[in-house]
Amino acid sequence: MSQLPAGSVPLGTDTRPPGGPSRDSGRPRDGLLRDGLRHGAGLAALVLLCTLAAAAATLALPAALGRALDAVLAGKHATGPVVECGLLLGAAALFAALDALATAALGARTTARLRTRTLAHVLAAGPRAAERLGHGDLVARLVGNAAQAGSAPATVVALAAGALLPAGALVALVLTDGATAVAFAVGLPLLALLLRLFVRASGDSSQQYLAAQGRIAGHLVEAVRGARTVAAAGTRDREAARILAPLPDLRRHGLRMWRVQGRSTAQAATLLPLLQLSVLAVAGLRVASGDLSAGGLLAAWRYAVLATGIGAFVGQLNALVRARRAQARLAEALALPAPGHGPSQLPPGTGELEFRNTVLRREGRTVLNLSPLRLPGGSVTAVVGRSGSGKSSLAVLAGRLEDPDEGVVLLDGVPLPALTHDALRAAVSQAFARPELVGARLRDTIALGVRHPGEARVVQAAREARAHEFIRRLPEGYATPCPSAPLSGGERQRLGLARAFTRPGRLLILDDALSGLDSATGARVEEVLFRPSPGRACLLIAHRARTAARADRVVWLAEGRVRAVGTHAELWRDPAYREVFGDEG
Numbered sequence: 001m002s003q004l005p006a007g008s009v010p011l012g013t014d015t016r017p018p019g020g021p022s023r024d025s026g027r028p029r030d031g032l033l034r035d036g037l038r039h040g041a042g043l044a045a046l047v048l049l050c051t052l053a054a055a056a057a058t059l060a061l062p063a064a065l066g067r068a069l070d071a072v073l074a075g076k077h078a079t080g081p082v083v084e085c086g087l088l089l090g091a092a093a094l095f096a097a098l099d100a101l102a103t104a105a106l107g108a109r110t111t112a113r114l115r116t117r118t119l120a121h122v123l124a125a126g127p128r129a130a131e132r133l134g135h136g137d138l139v140a141r142l143v144g145n146a147a148q149a150g151s152a153p154a155t156v157v158a159l160a161a162g163a164l165l166p167a168g169a170l171v172a173l174v175l176t177d178g179a180t181a182v183a184f185a186v187g188l189p190l191l192a193l194l195l196r197l198f199v200r201a202s203g204d205s206s207q208q209y210l211a212a213q214g215r216i217a218g219h220l221v222e223a224v225r226g227a228r229t230v231a232a233a234g235t236r237d238r239e240a241a242r243i244l245a246p247l248p249d250l251r252r253h254g255l256r257m258w259r260v261q262g263r264s265t266a267q268a269a270t271l272l273p274l275l276q277l278s279v280l281a282v283a284g285l286r287v288a289s290g291d292l293s294a295g296g297l298l299a300a301w302r303y304a305v306l307a308t309g310i311g312a313f314v315g316q317l318n319a320l321v322r323a324r325r326a327q328a329r330l331a332e333a334l335a336l337p338a339p340g341h342g343p344s345q346l347p348p349g350t351g352e353l354e355f356r357n358t359v360l361r362r363e364g365r366t367v368l369n370l371s372p373l374r375l376p377g378g379s380v381t382a383v384v385g386r387s388g389s390g391k392s393s394l395a396v397l398a399g400r401l402e403d404p405d406e407g408v409v410l411l412d413g414v415p416l417p418a419l420t421h422d423a424l425r426a427a428v429s430q431a432f433a434r435p436e437l438v439g440a441r442l443r444d445t446i447a448l449g450v451r452h453p454g455e456a457r458v459v460q461a462a463r464e465a466r467a468h469e470f471i472r473r474l475p476e477g478y479a480t481p482c483p484s485a486p487l488s489g490g491e492r493q494r495l496g497l498a499r500a501f502t503r504p505g506r507l508l509i510l511d512d513a514l515s516g517l518d519s520a521t522g523a524r525v526e527e528v529l530f531r532p533s534p535g536r537a538c539l540l541i542a543h544r545a546r547t548a549a550r551a552d553r554v555v556w557l558a559e560g561r562v563r564a565v566g567t568h569a570e571l572w573r574d575p576a577y578r579e580v581f582g583d584e585g
């Protein structure tokens, strides 16, 4: 382990937002449920109140019906009890409607919060972390799973409140007639066992089902991204088969889920009427013996029906089990390690980079091992080496797109993890071989991440990147929407370069960012890069000898290690160095 100076933060520091899984005791998904209930507390309370009010009205109804029946049988005025029944029915319907609205609102709010939080965390975790789960699988988690997980708080509240109705009905049954209540209680343990078995079996298949969905989504995203390669290779059918390969799994777990639910529903459908019938039979005997009135029988039977409403739990429990499994999948995404940022700012400097015994591993293999390496600021450093020698890995560490597995990278003497997020991103600009056009319009993608960029700065950056001419020729110019911009690979690269040029940072990192440019355009962009700028350093991955020759120094990488550092002219004497450039050498 390297020693970090004071003020730095250990690598892999957790940056999960407050309330994230790491802060919760118990299982991470429990934390998500608590968080959802806490942030939707008002709506959850409304759901609870509406469910309770609807339950109270429903519970009061059988007694009112019983009173109305007894009044009619006794030849008394029944208007009062009948009006009471109507009011109770109306109240139950009103609260049920309010409950549905509040439940939908709570679900939508929780889903939005889960999506925002998970997305922010995945972006903070960086590209390597996202690769671990797979891009398609992540999309499935953020879209489908988040919506399912969002329904958990409302379902929990509905289940808790819903349990009160059968419980209340049981109490009311005891109060109406104790003997009938005993007849009902005999079957209860069997019902409890049934629900328990259902939750266990259904939870397992749900988890497998969601995982299979994620695998299909993962394959689909890969195929869409590689559509050109698939078309060129003529492997469309094979690709379609590969995407759908998890389908048998999906079908198997889906069928199992529905079988479990069907079986439990059938068992409940057999058991519950038996319970109701036993109550009715005992109540009938009690009426015959004169211990219970006809109205009492009606009330006892209605309460037995309400108490067996626990059978409706099967559907709600199923929804909850699926929501909890979906939460577990989001919790996995939230558990991806995200690099932390320290409190430090950069001192004045010119972009000096220092790698202190920096090691980067991929899948257990060391791909970069830099014994102390110092690259002076205010100058241009070219990084050269054969394909796979670790050039991009070095660029990734220099711009802190990832943290090294060992050692530390310093910019002007400050370890990169010690810098605040804003200080780091303001100091370092980067351009890549295949830039993504993030932003609505071309001007937005060029000015990405720059606050108040101003048209002049955007145009100036585009001119330096040799992008201004082709942007100007587009009918909508800088206002061209990114998705519909007709761009060649080289033009996209120039937009990426322009984006890097809009930031006046002290370190510019170009990872193969000129590879798609024709020689003449590349040479013009290099004029900008090699223009003397003492306040700024440039780290440039170079494939051409001509580019390396213009740099102040060259870092020559071979198999993840520095083979030599020197000027191009010095290194050129070595035939192995010349071989790096192939025909040019």
Ligand SMILES: Nc1ncnc2c1ncn2[C@@H]1O[C@H](COP(=O)(O)OP(=O)(O)OP(=O)(O)O)[C@@H](O)[C@H]1O
Pocket (backbone or CB within 6 Å): 362, 363, 367, 385, 386, 387, 388, 389, 390, 391, 392, 393, 394
């Ligand atoms: N995501 C990844 N998973 C596993 N190994 C990786 C990954 N990315 C890169 N590597 C490995 O790391 C090593 C260095 O890769 P890197 O991209 O840094 O090389 P490079 O010199 O930039 O190559 P090129 O010139 O071809 O772009 C290679 O052996 C590569 O196979």
